Amino acid sequence: MQTTRRNTKSLVNDENADARVNSFFTISAILTAVLIIVWTLAPPADIGVDEGQLAPDIVAQAHDNGNWYDFRLYDFINHSWEQGEPGTFIFLQFMDTDCPHCWEDAPAMESLHSEYGTIVQFVTVSVGMLKTTHSRAETVAFQEKGDYDGCYQDSRNCNGRTGGPHNWPYVDDINLRAFNDYNPPGVPFHLLLSPDGIVVWNSALHSKHGDPLLEPSDAIAYHLSESA
Amino acid sequence: MSDPLMEHGPLVTFLAVMAIGGVIASNVKISQLEEMSQIRRRLLGLFIIEMGGLAASAWTWMIHNEMITGGSQYCAAEGIVQCGSVIGDPVYSEFFGVPWGVVGIMAFAVLGWITLAIFMDMKADWAKSYVDYAWWLSLPSIPGIIWLVIVELTLVEGAPHICPYCTSVHIALIACMYILYKIRSERDAGNWDVTQKLSKAELLAKARKK
Numbered sequence: 001m002q003t004t005r006r007n008t009k010s011l012v013n014d015e016n017a018d019a020r021v022n023s024f025f026t027i028s029a030i031l032t033a034v035l036i037i038v039w040t041l042a043p044p045a046d047i048g049v050d051e052g053q054l055a056p057d058i059v060a061q062a063h064d065n066g067n068w069y070d071f072r073l074y075d076f077i078n079h080s081w082e083q084g085e086p087g088t089f090i091f092l093q094f095m096d097t098d099c100p101h102c103w104e105d106a107p108a109m110e111s112l113h114s115e116y117g118t119i120v121q122f123v124t125v126s127v128g129m130l131k132t133t134h135s136r137a138e139t140v141a142f143q144e145k146g147d148y149d150g151c152y153q154d155s156r157n158c159n160g161r162t163g164g165p166h167n168w169p170y171v172d173d174i175n176l177r178a179f180n181d182y183n184p185p186g187v188p189f190h191l192l193l194s195p196d197g198i199v200v201w202n203s204a205l206h207s208k209h210g211d212p213l214l215e216p217s218d219a220i221a222y223h224l225s226e227s228a
Numbered sequence: 229m230s231d232p233l234m235e236h237g238p239l240v241t242f243l244a245v246m247a248i249g250g251v252i253a254s255n256v257k258i259s260q261l262e263e264m265s266q267i268r269r270r271l272l273g274l275f276i277i278e279m280g281g282l283a284a285s286a287w288t289w290m291i292h293n294e295m296i297t298g299g300s301q302y303c304a305a306e307g308i309v310q311c312g313s314v315i316g317d318p319v320y321s322e323f324f325g326v327p328w329g330v331v332g333i334m335a336f337a338v339l340g341w342i343t344l345a346i347f348m349d350m351k352a353d354w355a356k357s358y359v360d361y362a363w364w365l366s367l368p369s370i371p372g373i374i375w376l377v378i379v380e381l382t383l384v385e386g387a388p389h390i391c392p393y394c395t396s397v398h399i400a401l402i403a404c405m406y407i408l409y410k411i412r413s414e415r416d417a418g419n420w421d422v423t424q425k426l427s428k429a430e431l432l433a434k435a436r437k438k
Contacts, residue, residue, distance in 0.1 A: 019349030020341075027341045030279065034286045034333065042290035045297050054297065059318040072318060079298035 049182050051205060054197050055092070056181040058125065062169040063140055071171055076121055077197035083227055087195025091116070091220065093124045094179065094189040097142040098132040098153045105188040106142075107163030108216070116220050117168070124166065128174035129187055136172055143170045190216050192223055234301055242284040242396050246403065249276030253407050265421045267414055271347040274407045275340060281400030282336035288393045289329025291315045303393060313384045314391035320379045328376070332397050338365060339404060350421045359415060363408045369401040 047054050055073065062071030073090075081087045093109060095102035113122050126142070128134035132154045141148030141158035144165045151158035173179055182189075185204050192201035201219040213219045252261065253273025261269055287302065288311070294300035295316030303311030315321050315329075323331050342362045346355045376398070381388040414420070 019352060020345040020354075023341050023345035023348055026344055027337050030282070030340070031333070031337055034282065038286055038290055038293070042293040042300075042302070044293045047296070057296075057318050074318070 049184070049191060049199055049202055051199050051202055053199055055191065055193050055199050056178070058123075058171060058173075058178040058181075060171050060173055060178065062123075062171045063136070063143060064167075064169040068136070068172075071169060073123070074197065076123075077193075078195050079197065081194070081196040085195075087227075088119070088121050089195060089200075089220070089223065089227075090121045090123060090193040090197075091216070092191040092193060093122070094127055094173075094182065094184050094187050095124060096127050096129045096187045097134065097138050097151045097158065098130045099187050100152060101186075102188045103152055103161050106161050106166070110163040110166060112217055112220070113166070113168060115217065116224075119224065120220060122168035123171060124168065125171045125173045125178050125182075127176055127179040127187065129176065129179060134174045136174070139170055139172060139174070192216075192219055194223070194227065231301065235303055238287055238302070239284075239392050239396060242280050242287070242393075243399075245280035245283070246277050246396070246400050249273045249278075249280060250403060252276060253410075263423065265350075265423045266419065267411055267421060268347065268350065270407050270411050270414075271343055271350075274404060274411070275343045275347060277400050277403050277407070278336045278340040278343060281397055281404070282333055282340065284393055284396045284400065285329045285332025285336060287329070288315055288391075288397065289327050289333065291393065292321055292327045292329055295321075303391075308388065309390045309392055311391045311393055313386050313389045314380050314394060317379075317384045320383055328394075331372075335365075335369065336400070356415055356420060359408065359411050363405075363412055366401065366405045366408055369405065373398045373401060 045054050046052075047056050049055065058071070058073040060071055061068050073092075076088070076090055078087055091112070093105070095105065109122070109124070116122075124143070126139040130153065133150060135150070138148055138150050138158065140146060142151055142161065145159050145161065145163075148158040149156075151161065171178065182191075188203075190201075190203040191199055194200045200223050201213060201216075203216065203219075206213045206219070208214070213222060250273060252258065253270045255266075258269075261272075264272070291300045291302045291311050292315045294302065295312060300312065300316070303315070306312070321327060339362055342358050342365070346358050346362075349355060376394060380391055380394065
């Protein structure tokens with residue numbers, strides 16, 4: 001008797017499930033058709049930081065020449081650029097004013113800029129990755145080598161870093177918005193973008209000793225000569 | 229400059245589909261649907277509107293995908309009535325990293341699944357309660373629509389702008405909420421799947437027609 005009741009109940013449940021399952025398959029078929037159309041006519045862009053992917057956009061405030069202004073990475077990008085055409089490559093650096101390795105990287109960046117600054121757009125993204133205090137004033141002080149106590153894990157004055165002032169845009173990413181989009185393995189982290197915004201060199205992928213593109217200067221020289 | 233047919237054709241189609249759904253769900257007499265109960269008609273109309281909204285959402289996603297890599301041929305990028313500045317906005321065109329078009333597709337797909345399931349088996353014991361699920365699921369669209377209209381009119385670059393495809397999706401959502409509200413009211417009034425009873429004379433006339 002109990003078995004019969006249970007069977008009847010399961011039958012009722014199965015019958016009830018029918019319309020929902022049929023509806024599910026119908027909607028799945030419609031969704032599949034929609035996805036095929038979207039992928040055929042306008043597929044989503046392949047965005048990421050691997051070489052060959054379109055770099056994520058960065059929208060934030062940037063500091064350069066003493067002013068803060070609205071910055072958008074894609075404003076520097078010509079999406080229709082093709083190999084061999086004139087265009088400006090973009091060298092992107094992620095750094096933290098409190099990170100000792102970023103202090104060491106500062107003079108290297110300056111020397112790269114002095115060598116390629118006229119033909120490559122340099123952009124530094126100043127992130128608040130380390131659990132130390134960060135501020136825009138600290139970013140500006142690091143960029144301009146200004147007088148500000150709080151750099152280098154909050155233990156040194158920013159004017160103590162080696163090298164001179166950096167004359168290229170510093171993007172404020174203390175809130176880690178761009179950092180999370182790019183998800184770098186650490187800082188400093190470098191990317192070279194072709195004029196159409198495609199990542200052509202990712203420092204994390206060339207970190208092994210003996211890699212011919214280990215050094216940023218080698219990577220820039222290589223890709224500039226490739227596109228010429 | 230985009231092709232006017234490519235730019236406006238789909239919009240007209242989506243709005244036409246939604247209008248057809250609206251007429252079916254309304255009280256307008258349609259001889260082909262006479263045998264259906266009022267709620268059944270409303271469910272059919274609701275489902276058609278949802279599919280129109282799903283298609284319009286997919287279109288906004290396509291525009292979004294194109295805007296990332298330059299301009300879009302599917303919608304204008306200049307003037308007050310345009311999609312470029314709204315769907316192509318780097319900050320406001322996404323909801324926690326997900327394009328609004330994808331959010332719309334998912335919302336209409338879930339609503340469509342519930343609506344179609346109820347339509348297919350109105351006598352099932354779950355059918356009446358699923359109307360409530362659809363209703364509750366549609367409610368978050370109110371703050372969503374309000375927010376997106378604020379974004380269009382005040383926050384995007386060069387505001388105010390009106391994105392016609394986004395507006396068509398908003399219309400679909402509002403229509404869905406209204407029809408769901410009507411269905412719930414009629415269900416609560418005890419009119420669930422009640423076919424219109426014809427008089428003897430009407431039945432006779434119908435038989436003669438055949």
